[in-house]
């Protein structure tokens with residue numbers, strides 16, 4: 282699902298943000314991506330979503346060679362990826378419904394189909410009763426779950442999360458991770474970038490570790 286082959290990324294005027302990185306996340310796998318601030322986690326996620334292109338090496342996502350994609354092909358790649366941000370990037374002047382519906386509106390889905398899918402996604406994250414609320418009326422944990430509903434509403438094959446529990450306490454963080462596990466059990470590939478080593482230690486998933494742009498471990502967790 283995610284394949285990096287000897288990938289390096291050098292930003293203009295910068296040093297190597299990623300240095301000869303190789304790893305493979307298989308379809309249906311759930312894995313963590315970790316490393317200190319500046320280690321290259323965000324850059325790695327940007328290469329997966331074609332926000333950035335590799336300077337050297339090859340990035341293959343869901344069969345597509347990201348470095349070789351034409352501009353007009355990028356939206357097709359992004360359709361297969363759901364992204365969750367630390368600060369959830371919700372539209373605060375729109376309802377929960379509108380926020381979750383957004384990816385489907387962009388896709389041109391019919392209104393009836395949008396309604397059904399938004400309800401199903403909110404149900405999965407336990408917020409069916411908050412559909413008409415404004416995000417401003419929700420707690421931080423609930424806002425994050427709206428962000429997750431929006432990321433999964435188009436049923437992506439791959440779910441990426443960038444510090445999804447950064448602003449949450451340990452109990453809420455665990456709840457969010459349990460949600461990721463639910464989507465993973467249903468077949469979605471999940472990659473979660475996080476600083477939270479405590480959280481990783483409590484879960485038995487593979488951890489990809491970056492240090493100053495190099496992948497220092499990509500081991501399988503022993504069964």
Ligand SMILES: Nc1ncnc2c1ncn2[C@@H]1O[C@H](COP(=O)(O)OP(=O)(O)OP(=O)(O)O)[C@@H](O)[C@H]1O
Pocket residue numbers: 292293295297298316317318319320321322323324325
């Ligand atoms: N657009 C850019 N232009 C130049 N250098 C950049 C750019 N984006 C990131 N970098 C540099 O690349 C390196 C890796 O940054 P990156 O944001 O990928 O790290 P990170 O592990 O996500 O850090 P954090 O956890 O703090 O978000 C850093 O040295 C950073 O300064």
